Structure formats: structure tokens, C-alpha cells
Amino acid sequence: MAVKTEKKYVITNRRSGKVLTAVDNRAVQLEANNTDAQIWCAVPTEGTEVKLVNKAAGTALCVDGEAENGTPVVLSENAEGWKLTTTTKGFRKLVHVASGKVVDIKEISDADYAPAQVWDFVKGENQDWILTEVEKEKKPAAKRAAKASK
Numbered sequence: 498m499a500v501k502t503e504k505k506y507v508i509t510n511r512r513s514g515k516v517l518t519a520v521d522n523r524a525v526q527l528e529a530n531n532t533d534a535q536i537w538c539a540v541p542t543e544g545t546e547v548k549l550v551n552k553a554a555g556t557a558l559c560v561d562g563e564a565e566n567g568t569p570v571v572l573s574e575n576a577e578g579w580k581l582t583t584t585t586k587g588f589r590k591l592v593h594v595a596s597g598k599v600v601d602i603k604e605i606s607d608a609d610y611a612p613a614q615v616w617d618f619v620k621g622e623n624q625d626w627i628l629t630e631v632e633k634e635k636k637p638a639a640k641r642a643a644k645a646s647k
Contacts, residue, residue: 504539505552505632511588511625513607517600518645519551523626524558524570524613526602534580536631539581548576560615564596567603570613588625590618 506519507529515526529535533553538583539546549558557576578594591600591606598615601624603624 503541504630505630506537507535507537507626507631508537508591510602510623511627512605512622515535515548515601515607515609515610515611517613517626519554519556519572520610521582522554522556522572524572524600526606526612526613527576527609540576542576542637545580546578547581549579549591552577558591558596558600560596562591564593564598564615564616564618565597568615570600570615584625586625590624591626 509515510517510526513526516529517537518525518527519534527535533621536550536552537558538550538552540550542548549573550556554572555573556574558579559573559575559577560569561571569643580594582590582592582593584590593599596615599618600613601616601621603612605621605623616624
């Protein structure tokens with residue numbers, strides 16, 4: 498059986514074009530700035546679940562308290578399970594496994610520092626995300642050389 502490996506992503510909101518960013522243990526959207534605060538490590542857990550760990554903070558995406566509509570998405574040592582589902586248009590939803598709610602941007606805002614929250618699925622563009630893989634592992638030199646010689 499193949500070992501599941503961690504993937505690293507920049508997570509961009511479809512509507513605003515801004516990137517999910519860790520700021521003071523909160524998840525907010527900001528213009529892309531190419532910092533580690535905007536890189537999320539999808540660490541496989543059970544089945545198709547992942548925990549989303551921020552590279553700069555070292556803490557995981559969580560729901561603050563009861564997962565009701567409007568509950569903030571924060572960072573915590575207590576990692577929670579998420580599913581990265583694909584929509585019919587090719588975008589992704591970040592689904593909080595325990596509640597079934599999805600991450601969206603509060604009040605459909607386009608502003609920097611607008612907070613992420615969980616909400617029922619409502620087909621809103623503020624709930625759609627583009628996951629761009631970053632920092633792909635490079636193949637060892639011996640494997641690259643063997644592939645090139647074929």
C-alpha cells in the first residue's frame with residue numbers, strides 16, 4: 498500500500514482572489530505575499546481526512562467552539578479533521594468533518610483581514626477555494642538521471 502504524503506498548498510478564495518493566511522492564531526484572507534503564513538500542509542489522517550497545519554504557525558485549522566454558522570476558524574494545537582472536496586466547477590470546499598460545514602469568508606467580504614468562518618454549504622463563491630500545490634518534493638538525482646536516460 499502506498500504511503501500517503503503531506504502536500505503543501507496556497508489556498509485562494511474564488512470570489513476575492515485572496516489567500517487564506519494565519520494571523521495571530523486566526524485564519525483570515527490577505528493578498529498573496531509569498532510567506533509561510535500562507536502555506537497550509539495537508540497532513541493525512543484517517544481515510545480521506547487531513548489536518549491543515551499552517552507552515553509558519555505550526556498549528557492546525559480548527560473551529561472555535563461549537564460549529565454553528567458564523568463560528569470563527571482559528572489555529573490551535575488540537576488538530577481537527579477536514580475534507581478537501583471538489584465541486585462540479587473544479588473548485589474545492591474545505592469541509593469541517595465534525596460539523597459538515599464549510600469554510601467561507603465572513604459577509605462575503607473582499608477585504609484584507611476578513612475572517613474565515615464555517616457556514617452551511619450555500620453554493621457561494623466565498624466558499625470555493627483554489628488549492629495550488631507548492632514545494633513539491635524533487636526526485637533524488639539518481640531517479641532523475643535514470644528517467645532522463647530512458
